[in-house]
Amino acid sequence: MLELQSISKSFPGIKALDDVSLRFEKGEIHALVGENGAGKSTAIKIITGIYQPDSGQIVWDSKRLKFHNYKDSIVAGIYIVYQEIQVIPESSIAENIMLDKMITLGKTGIVNWKQVNETAAKYMKMVGLDLPPTTIMRHLSAAHKQLTQIAKALAANAQVLLLDEPTSSLTQHESENLFGILRELKSNGVIIIFVSHKIEEVMALCDCVSVLRDGKHVGTRPVSELSKDDLIKMMIGRECNDEHLGKLDVNLDREMLRAEHIVRYEKARDISFRVFEGEVLGFYGLVGAGRTELARIIIGEDKPDSGAIYIRGEKARINNISDSLYRYKIGYVTENRKEEGLFLKSSVETNITITIWNAIINRITRKISRSKEIAISQDMVGALQVKATSLGQSVEDLSGGNQQKVSIAKWLAADCDVLIIDEPTVGVDVGAKEQIHQLIWDLAQKSRKAVILISSDMREIIKVSNRILVFRDQQIVGELTDVDDPGKTYDETSMAIGRYLA
Numbered sequence: 444m445l446e447l448q449s450i451s452k453s454f455p456g457i458k459a460l461d462d463v464s465l466r467f468e469k470g471e472i473h474a475l476v477g478e479n480g481a482g483k484s485t486a487i488k489i490i491t492g493i494y495q496p497d498s499g500q501i502v503w504d505s506k507r508l509k510f511h512n513y514k515d516s517i518v519a520g521i522y523i524v525y526q527e528i529q530v531i532p533e534s535s536i537a538e539n540i541m542l543d544k545m546i547t548l549g550k551t552g553i554v555n556w557k558q559v560n561e562t563a564a565k566y567m568k569m570v571g572l573d574l575p576p577t578t579i580m581r582h583l584s585a586a587h588k589q590l591t592q593i594a595k596a597l598a599a600n601a602q603v604l605l606l607d608e609p610t611s612s613l614t615q616h617e618s619e620n621l622f623g624i625l626r627e628l629k630s631n632g633v634i635i636i637f638v639s640h641k642i643e644e645v646m647a648l649c650d651c652v653s654v655l656r657d658g659k660h661v662g663t664r665p666v667s668e669l670s671k672d673d674l675i676k677m678m679i680g681r682e683c684n685d686e687h688l689g690k691l692d693v694n695l696d697r698e699m700l701r702a703e704h705i706v707r708y709e710k711a712r713d714i715s716f717r718v719f720e721g722e723v724l725g726f727y728g729l730v731g732a733g734r735t736e737l738a739r740i741i742i743g744e745d746k747p748d749s750g751a752i753y754i755r756g757e758k759a760r761i762n763n764i765s766d767s768l769y770r771y772k773i774g775y776v777t778e779n780r781k782e783e784g785l786f787l788k789s790s791v792e793t794n795i796t797i798t799i800w801n802a803i804i805n806r807i808t809r810k811i812s813r814s815k816e817i818a819i820s821q822d823m824v825g826a827l828q829v830k831a832t833s834l835g836q837s838v839e840d841l842s843g844g845n846q847q848k849v850s851i852a853k854w855l856a857a858d859c860d861v862l863i864i865d866e867p868t869v870g871v872d873v874g875a876k877e878q879i880h881q882l883i884w885d886l887a888q889k890s891r892k893a894v895i896l897i898s899s900d901m902r903e904i905i906k907v908s909n910r911i912l913v914f915r916d917q918q919i920v921g922e923l924t925d926v927d928d929p930g931k932t933y934d935e936t937s938m939a940i941g942r943y944l945a
């Protein structure tokens with residue numbers, strides 16, 4: 444049994460964990476849930492020795508553990524599966540799995556590569572990683588990178604496995620494969636600690652769930668005794684609402700963007716669509732269906748082989764993202780927020796206002812108005828409930844979900860006519876999700892923008908869109924209209940989508 448006893452941890456201006464005590468039993472998948480910034484990742488980092496607690500202790504089978512760094516926890520058999528893992532990109536899968544115990548030839552110190560690869564292959568097989576062990580890490584998908592880390596933990600005979608939002612970049616199929624492996628590890632007596640914002644996933648996979656709120660432990664319950672609504676209530680202190688946000692007044696006389704026969708080899712197969720003022724057009728499909736690729740073509744990051752984009756009826760020549768934003772007023776909220784969306788070393792405020800500097804610069808002095816900058820940032824931080832100690836806090840120190848919110852805020856603040864929003868709520872807590880949905884709907888209905896919402900979350904896309912295009916294999920395979928019709932039920936729409944994908 445692994446126990447956290449009265450753990451507290453503070454950062455400047457914030458108590459991330461406040462006297463938290465948790466028990467993790469062997470052969471149990473234990474979920475750790477809570478709002479963005481509740482302290483989940485901090486708890487994980489303390490268990491793995493990445494952070495040291497200010498007070499309290501960690502006890503493992505009635506022995507007190509004292510970790511000075513990450514390596515100490517590995518020695519104790521505690522492994523973490525990161526979302527964005529620190530692997531050496533040019534190394535092979537086998538090297539990563541076997542890193543800590545390279546097999547050498549006798550006393551020569553020369554690595555026996557044949558045996559390293561063979562042993563690694565054994566563990567790769569256990570996690571269903573069907574690739575040559577010599578494959579270079581850089582070429583792997585997110586799912587394969589995660590499986591590599593689990594294989595590594597198996598090779599090390601890990602007793603505790605921690606996973607911090609492991610499924611956020613996995614397809615449904617990959618997630619299910621991962622869950623199968625976790626269930627098997629559980630039956631072998633491994634303690635599994637699982638952090639996730641996906642409630643359905645927690646309910647399906649985990650045995651019990653502990654809820655953190657503002658750094659405090661709210662409670663621990665067996666999943667079998669909880670309904671989805673109970674759990675949400677424990678997390679955010681209120682219930683959530685899945686109903687459609689309401690009918691949108693789409694102005695069919697004002698076409699904002701039209702794509703005509705867009706083709707790009709292996710990325711887009713003859714894509715045509717239109718989006719109008721006041722509309723939320725959903726792009727639904729599974730991860731990899733070609734929606735992000737299409738977005739990149741629209742904003743000029745990738746070139747189509749043929750086809751054309753029209754903006755307000757006129758043919759557009761979009762060569763890069765700056766053309767897209769400043770000439771045509773098309774914004775793109777990337778799904779790759781960590782890598783592309785944020786300046787991590789800069790403040791919350793700088794990140795939010797960066798796209799609107801052109802708009803708030805005083806035309807004569809060329810100075811950016813401080814008061815405007817502050818006002819806009821404050822509005823956004825308030826609307827999205829970004830948990831930061833101040834507008835000046837560097838984005839790097841925010842929790843994962845709060846970083847997401849800042850990158851979305853940046854684009855909501857930008858004055859675009861067409862906004863493409865890619866997977867806006869991955870990694871965002873259930874309460875904040877609702878806020879983001881409302882903001883997207885308002886953008887269309889109240890600010891009269893055209894919004895393209897790319898999402899793999901069916902509930903989300905049905906809740907906000909008035910029209911949905913269904914993508915499969917880089918093609919549009921179906922269109923659903925009047926999704927926002929008050930008479931239409933969620934089940935009707937979701938079944939119609941299912942039929943297009945079948």
Ligand SMILES: Nc1ncnc2c1ncn2[C@@H]1O[C@H](COP(=O)(O)OP(=O)(O)OP(=O)(O)O)[C@@H](O)[C@H]1O
Nearest residue numbers: 454459479480481482483484485840841842843844
């Ligand atoms: N290195 C750091 N420096 C300063 N503050 C930090 C640091 N790491 C975390 N925090 C703060 O501690 C609090 C808890 O953060 P943590 O990352 O544990 O949240 P979380 O529950 O994992 O949230 P999310 O669901 O968004 O990932 C947040 O307010 C965060 O800003």
Ligand SMILES: [Mg+2]
Nearest residue numbers: 483484842843
């Ligand atoms: Mg986190």
